[in-house]
Amino acid sequence: MKIGIVCYPTFGGSGVVATELGLELSKRGHEIHFITYSQPVRLELLGNNVHFHEVHVPEYPLFHYQPYELALSSKLVDMVKLHGIELLHVHYAIPHAYAAYMAQQMLLDEDILVPIVTTLHGTDITLVGSHPFYKPAVTFSINKSDAVTSVSQSLKDDTMRLFNIERPIHVVPNFIDLEKHDTSFTDCQRELMAEDNERIITHISNFRKVKRIADVIHVFNGIQKVLPAKLMMVGEGPEKESAELLAEDLGISDRVVFLGNSTEIDRILCFSDLFLLPSETESFGLAALEAMASSTPVISSNTGGLPEVNKHGISGYLSPVGDIEDMTVNALKILTDLDTLTVFKANAKKQSMNFDIHNIVPQYEAIYEETLKRF
Numbered sequence: 514m515k516i517g518i519v520c521y522p523t524f525g526g527s528g529v530v531a532t533e534l535g536l537e538l539s540k541r542g543h544e545i546h547f548i549t550y551s552q553p554v555r556l557e558l559l560g561n562n563v564h565f566h567e568v569h570v571p572e573y574p575l576f577h578y579q580p581y582e583l584a585l586s587s588k589l590v591d592m593v594k595l596h597g598i599e600l601l602h603v604h605y606a607i608p609h610a611y612a613a614y615m616a617q618q619m620l621l622d623e624d625i626l627v628p629i630v631t632t633l634h635g636t637d638i639t640l641v642g643s644h645p646f647y648k649p650a651v652t653f654s655i656n657k658s659d660a661v662t663s664v665s666q667s668l669k670d671d672t673m674r675l676f677n678i679e680r681p682i683h684v685v686p687n688f689i690d691l692e693k694h695d696t697s698f699t700d701c702q703r704e705l706m707a708e709d710n711e712r713i714i715t716h717i718s719n720f721r722k723v724k725r726i727a728d729v730i731h732v733f734n735g736i737q738k739v740l741p742a743k744l745m746m747v748g749e750g751p752e753k754e755s756a757e758l759l760a761e762d763l764g765i766s767d768r769v770v771f772l773g774n775s776t777e778i779d780r781i782l783c784f785s786d787l788f789l790l791p792s793e794t795e796s797f798g799l800a801a802l803e804a805m806a807s808s809t810p811v812i813s814s815n816t817g818g819l820p821e822v823n824k825h826g827i828s829g830y831l832s833p834v835g836d837i838e839d840m841t842v843n844a845l846k847i848l849t850d851l852d853t854l855t856v857f858k859a860n861a862k863k864q865s866m867n868f869d870i871h872n873i874v875p876q877y878e879a880i881y882e883e884t885l886k887r888f
């Protein structure tokens with residue numbers, strides 16, 4: 514199949530999922546066209562089967578807001594015609610599903626039929642999409658998609674509850690390429706980050722409010738009072754500065770390392786003992802799955818799709834949102850004794866195997882085939 518993929522090309526989970534999906538589809542013989550405003554961060558290899566088409570939005574002083582949707586839908590029309598793209602798979606409803614629908618209508622005028630598959634990722638539904646300013650457009654574009662998927666059962670339930678949805682939603686969970694998280698790395702370089710007797714705790718996110726970054730610091734503070742430990746904070750975002758200040762106020766800034774954005778997540782996770790994800794809400798928690806695939810148990814909040822990913826008492830623990838004390842106690846249960854840590858590490862790896870890329874990507878292929886047949 515010739516498939517056009519639209520996504521946010523940044524470090525966010527939806528862009529990562531879209532990119533990994535496109536790369537895997539290309540390995541399975543499909544021709545993939547990424548259509549977005551810059552090359553996706555995890556898209557390193559362009560080749561015969563993987564193409565990238567940049568959407569340009571020229572600055573025009575009359576516009577207070579530059580019309581990205583318009584530029585995107587025009588680009589989709591051009592690329593479908595030029596490359597014979599048979600299906601558009603858009604990740605994140607806003608504004609991608611809306612722009613794709615406009616492109617579909619323009620192409621229809623020229624008797625070109627292209628179905629749209631929309632994948633809902635989370636904040637497009639729970640935080641942004643359900644805002645009254647966007648809700649009618651988001652409802653419309655979901656209902657006009659030819660197939661809709663969501664990354665967890667919890668997100669599907671939220672979508673059905675918050676919007677008036679008239680079509681089925683298929684749950685296709687996020688996935689992981691286990692080969693990229695091979696823990697048999699010989700050059701893990703743990704010694705560069707911490708002393709032998711120190712436990713390494715990691716948090717990776719876009720440092721937005723929804724991630725509850727202060728909780729990460731407080732939980733780590735509780736851990737390091739009991740055990741020698743270091744905290745790796747990976748990512749960039751609006752809450753980073755206040756997290757740095759909090760670490761300073763608590764007198765632990767020498768034990769908290771802010772690493773910024775990284776394309777080498779697997780390298781950081783390979784020396785991590787525990788992953789913290791205390792988010793307010795999380796449709797899935799791809800970062801937690803990536804940690805587990807690197808044999809890193811997870812302390813997370815019990816919200817959204819996280820219980821579908823992290824299994825309480827097995828791959829880690831789940832606590833009520835904001836319950837720093839419970840998270841700290843659970844973290845110490847895992848970290849204090851080396852044998853327990855080893856068991857949790859093995860369990861985390863095993864649990865991640867339920868989301869093997871080789872089992873999940875065929876589910877998308879089946880949806881594409883069924884949608885094309887129906888269209």
Ligand code: GMT
Nearest residue numbers: 525526527634635636795796797798799
């Ligand atoms: O919150 C983020 O980390 C970014 C956000 C995005 O839209 O890229 O992530 C959402 O999609 C990911 C991939 O499906 C999910 O794993 C994240 O849980 C989800 N974030 C939220 O629901 C807050």
